[in-house]
Amino acid sequence: MDFLETCKNIVTEYPLCDSCLGRQFASLDRGFGNKEKGRALKMLLNVHAQALAQSDRKGAFNLAKALAESGYGPSLATLKKLRRKLEIAPKPCYICSGSMDKLAEFAAAASNSLNGVECSTVAVGCRVPLEVEEKEDELKSRFKLRHGENIRYEVTREIGARIERLTGKTIDKIQPDVTLIVSIPGGETEVNINPVFFKGKYRKLVPGIPQTKSPWQDGRGGSIEEIIGTPLLEQTRGEGMKFHGAGREDADVRMTGSGRPFVIEIIRPKRRSVDLAEIQEKINAEHEGRLQVLGLSKADKKAVSNVKIFGEKAKKTYRAIIKLDREICEADLRKLEPKLENATIYQRTPTRVLKRRGDRVRQKRLYKAVLKMVSPDTIEAIFQCEGGLYIKELINGDSGRTRPSFSELAGSEAKCVELEVTDIEEGA
Ligand SMILES: [Zn+2]
Known part of the structure; x- marks a missing residue:
């Protein structure tokens, strides 16, 4: 079926507003909007109807009547030529029931909904009843239309452009300050303020x-x-x-x-x-x-x-004050340091955080350990380690859940009495 014939059949069988007709050919000649294109197609079909009047009076009448019912005013003149005194009752658009003619109104309401909300970028979405999309799909498959676009695209694009003009805000689909969801056919706006x-x-x-x-x-x-x-x-x-x-x-x-x-x-x-x-x-x-x-x-x-x-990921440095249950000497510390440095620590989820975190063994590196005597049973330790290593458990051993631990290597019950994170730097 040729293009003109297809358009003629669509218009005769379905009353469509300019936008809904033009949208079925959205990807053809992109320089024009759907509404403009729909209007142009109706104009072409009206010319066709007048030409047809010579050979097919009934066909011409049916086409002109359908065009007039779909809101194309000039077709009334065509009808007048064919038959006088005809009452034309406009029919609502088969797909949108007239919503597409209210987009300016919807956009104004959506713009007003931004009052009192500071934002510079906006995205527009829309809610379209399933029935509307089904009708559009039906039309597309019935006439094998392959160049149309979904009604949502037109609604969001048209409303978005109007909101930009009305409010001076910029449309940003990726990370907008506010997302406005407009519902078809009522035009209600939902304002989603993004964090x-x-x-x-x-x-x-x-x-x-x-x-x-x-x-x-x-x-x-x-x-x-x-x-x-x-x-x-x-x-x-x-x-x-x-x-x-x-x-x-x-x-x-x-x-x-x-x-x-x-x-x-x-x-x-x-x-x-x-x-x-x-x-x-x-x-x-x-x-x-x-x-x-x-x-x-x-x-x-x-x-x-x-x-x-x-x-x-970040590498962390801690300063800890460790209390031991026995006295220790400087020589013991010098022996301890190399055992701790570059050690791989196998750490089962600490008992105290088991409620919030799953029980599993984590493998973490202890890069550096510098130990200093404070008193015979108190040590200041500087530990630099991989992110996620629990330091209190590294010190006390958590009943053998962390191995090796300071307690284990020192052969003494050790307890962390003071702890400070002194640096966080991105890990290699
Ligand atoms: Zn429509």
């Missing part, structure tokens, strides 16, 4: 501050997550937050050196541009001598996985 991310490093100068708030915490807001996250949450007027640390230290462990990287994710923020230098300064002033935030800056979603990978 905003901030990154930085923290230094914990005193023990006793947990990294994240726990359910059994007394609610004084003393965790690092709350100290850094709460001002960000308030300033961005978000609805919630998530703290992502590059690993974690126990509450009783200090975190010094260049600090531990973190990312804070704010859920549904109403504001995105906040004065980070001021927030950082305020946190640091309020928690002077306890906690310090460095390099607080805006980040993107990728920062979350980056910080997690960094936390696992």
Whole structure:
């Protein structure tokens, strides 16, 4: 069947609005929009109807009537020529029931839904009833149409372009600040505000501050997550937050050196541009001598996985104070150091974290061990090790679950009484 014949059959059998007709040929002559193309096809078919009037009066009448019913006004003149006094009742579009003619209205409503939400980039999605897509598919298979596009593409593209014009925002499909979902046929808009991310490093100068708030915490807001996250949450007027640390230290462990990287994710923020230098300064002033935030800056979603990978891979340096159950001498320490250095430690999940982590054996390297006497039964140790090695268990042996351990090699019950992370650096 030739092209003109196909178009004629489509129009005679299905009342279609300009967009829905043009969309069936979307990939042909891309220089024109679907609506424009649909209108042009109807114009062509109306010319065809007038030409047909000479040879096939009935065919011409049927075509002109169908065009008029589908909203093509000039076909009324054609009909007048063929038969006078004909009442034409416009039919709703078979596929969209008229939604495509309301896109400007939907776009205006969607733009208004952004009031009070700070954003510079937007993505548009749409919800189309299954029935609408089924009707379009039916038409495509019935007439073997191979150049059409899905109605969703047209809806999102057209509404997106209008929102750009109306609001001055930019369409960004990859990482938008806000995603608007417009429902067809009603035009209701769902506003999905995407999270905003901030990154930085923290230094914990005193023990006793947990990294994240726990359910059994007394609610004084003393965790690092709350100290850094709460001002960000308030300033961005978000609805919630998530703290992502590059690993974690126990509450009783200090975190010094260049600090531990973190990312804070704010859920549904109403504001995105906040004065980070001021927030950082305020946190640091309020928690002077306890906690310090460095390099607080805006980040993107990728920062979350980056910080997690960094936390696992990074080489860490610890300073530990170890208490022994017997006295030891300088010579013993010199013998211990080479046994610890470059040792491969086989560590079964520590008893104290078994509730949160699966029971398995991890194999980690201890790169460096420098030991110094503090008193006959107290040692200061500097350990540099692969990320993920539990230091308290490296020292006490965790009832044989960590091997070798400091206890085992020293032949004495050893206990970590003070611990500090002094450096985190990316592993080789
Ligand atoms: Zn339509």
